[in-house]
Amino acid sequence: MILIVRRLLDYTVIKNCFQTYAIKMNILLPPDDVRGMKIFKIDKFTKSVTVPVLVINKNNVETANRVLKNYIIKIKNFKSIRNGSNEYECMFFLDPTKFSSCDDFKLDFVSTQHLNYETIQLSYDNWNHDEILKAVLPEKSMLSSYSTIGSIVHVNLKSELLDYKNIIGQVLKDKLKGCKSVVNKIDNINNVYRNFEYEVICGSPDLKTTVKENKCLFDLDFSEVYWNPRLCTEHERIIRKLKSGDVLYDVFSGIGPFSVPAAKMRCIVIANDLNPNSCKWLEINKKKNHIKDEYLKIINKDGSKFIQEDLKTHLSSWSKKITSENKVHITMNLPAIAAEFIKYFNKLFEWEDINDYSLPILHVYTFVKTDQSYEEGLKLIIEKYLNNIKKDIQEIFRVRNVAPNKEMVRITIQTTKDFLCKSEIIKKRIFIEDETEEL
Numbered sequence: 001m002i003l004i005v006r007r008l009l010d011y012t013v014i015k016n017c018f019q020t021y022a023i024k025m026n027i028l029l030p031p032d033d034v035r036g037m038k039i040f041k042i043d044k045f046t047k048s049v050t051v052p053v054l055v056i057n058k059n060n061v062e063t064a065n066r067v068l069k070n071y072i073i074k075i076k077n078f079k080s081i082r083n084g085s086n087e088y089e090c091m092f093f094l095d096p097t098k099f100s101s102c103d104d105f106k107l108d109f110v111s112t113q114h115l116n117y118e119t120i121q122l123s124y125d126n127w128n129h130d131e132i133l134k135a136v137l138p139e140k141s142m143l144s145s146y147s148t149i150g151s152i153v154h155v156n157l158k159s160e161l162l163d164y165k166n167i168i169g170q171v172l173k174d175k176l177k178g179c180k181s182v183v184n185k186i187d188n189i190n191n192v193y194r195n196f197e198y199e200v201i202c203g204s205p206d207l208k209t210t211v212k213e214n215k216c217l218f219d220l221d222f223s224e225v226y227w228n229p230r231l232c233t234e235h236e237r238i239i240r241k242l243k244s245g246d247v248l249y250d251v252f253s254g255i256g257p258f259s260v261p262a263a264k265m266r267c268i269v270i271a272n273d274l275n276p277n278s279c280k281w282l283e284i285n286k287k288k289n290h291i292k293d294e295y296l297k298i299i300n301k302d303g304s305k306f307i308q309e310d311l312k313t314h315l316s317s318w319s320k321k322i323t324s325e326n327k328v329h330i331t332m333n334l335p336a337i338a339a340e341f342i343k344y345f346n347k348l349f350e351w352e353d354i355n356d357y358s359l360p361i362l363h364v365y366t367f368v369k370t371d372q373s374y375e376e377g378l379k380l381i382i383e384k385y386l387n388n389i390k391k392d393i394q395e396i397f398r399v400r401n402v403a404p405n406k407e408m409v410r411i412t413i414q415t416t417k418d419f420l421c422k423s424e425i426i427k428k429r430i431f432i433e434d435e436t437e438e439l
Contacts, residue, residue, distance in 0.1 A: 030135035129175035150209030169202025224277040252334035263296035319358035
């Protein structure tokens with residue numbers, strides 16, 4: 001509740017010094033003494049502030065509102081325009097950091113006699129999470145960012161902010177709409193299933209949630225599977241490259257940010273992931289989005305085995321059905337190691353297994369270290385993993401900056417028969433040698 005105590009002061013005495021003080025201190029922000037708070041105490045955020053108030057006749061409110069809209073107080077849960085002390089008056093509460101003089105308004109119905117100064121009480125409810133945390137945390141150690149995964153907020157706190165993790169969690173849970181849990185990453189992604197260790201710093205330990213992306217709904221348990229909301233736009237870029245009847249092999253599918261939208265638009269999708277929990281949630285999301293079995297098949301095995309067995313068998317068979325109207329895409333979104341799997345495509349097929357229409361477009365995600373420069377880091381990746389097919393690279397796209405000196409990059413390659421298939425010349429030579437031996 002905003003408490004108002006009317007205080008009539010001599011305008012001519014205080015107007016200049018008041019604005020100077022207000023600008024310097026920015027008195028509409030949280031109290032200075034919350035700086036360094038590590039144990040959340042909501043009452044510490046209460047403060048009294050004296051602000052200028054214009055009392056306007058209600059007949060002039062419409063005109064006044066147009067002129068004063070840039071001067072009124074604009075903070076959360078604060079009503080800046082209110083009824084006055086009688087039925088004929090309306091009160092405009094002005095931002096003291098913006099107001100200088102009634103002369104600024106150039107309104108013939110406004111003069112110093114219409115100006116009062118009143119004390120209002122502000123509290124925790126009047127500021128958003130960013131304003132609260134900027135007031136509490138050390139000035140040189142601010143919370144840089146956070147991610148929202150449905151009802152879960154994910155932060156990656158630097159070591160100097162760990163002492164403040166409880167208050168950070170509380171503020172984010174209080175201030176971010178729909179937030180039920182705040183989790184902090186406590187270790188890098190380093191296990192076989194590419195998950196990371198985390199701790200719940202505020203809210204419910206139940207990390208089941210639902211996210212919406214590219215017109216699809218995804219159920220997940222963040223304690224079991226990985227989801228990065230910052231890749232939404234990149235997922236959409238790939239989906240836009242597909243059309244009904246295309247084929248997609250999703251080597252590291254996760255819970256399906258590529259596979260589910262593609263299958264929903266009636267692409268033929270074969271999705272694979274090593275993590276059985278990812279496959280479990282992908283199956284759930286398949287049903288949730290009403291996708292038929294004919295459009296999405298889910299496999300649970302190592303990516304190399306999937307490429308050499310399932311992808312090979314399916315594409316060899318499907319190749320005969322593919323026409324110039326359709327394309328084949330392969331997504332490999334596991335940037336820490338995906339480039340290492342390119343070698344499994346080399347000489348994977350027999351020459352006659354693949355026609356020119358079924359040559360896959362390969363989308364490989366990788367991390368580029370930019371210690372020296374982006375160009376140098378990218379060159380090292382290409383020389384190490386793509387040297388024999390670098391001429392076939394169609395696109396190199398910088399997806400996002402992951403950390404200082406580290407970028408996530410997509411390399412799109414139009415594969416060729418020379419790369420994918422065993423040499424036709426060698427096969428003919430073997431055939432001739434076999435015939436000679438029989439003679």
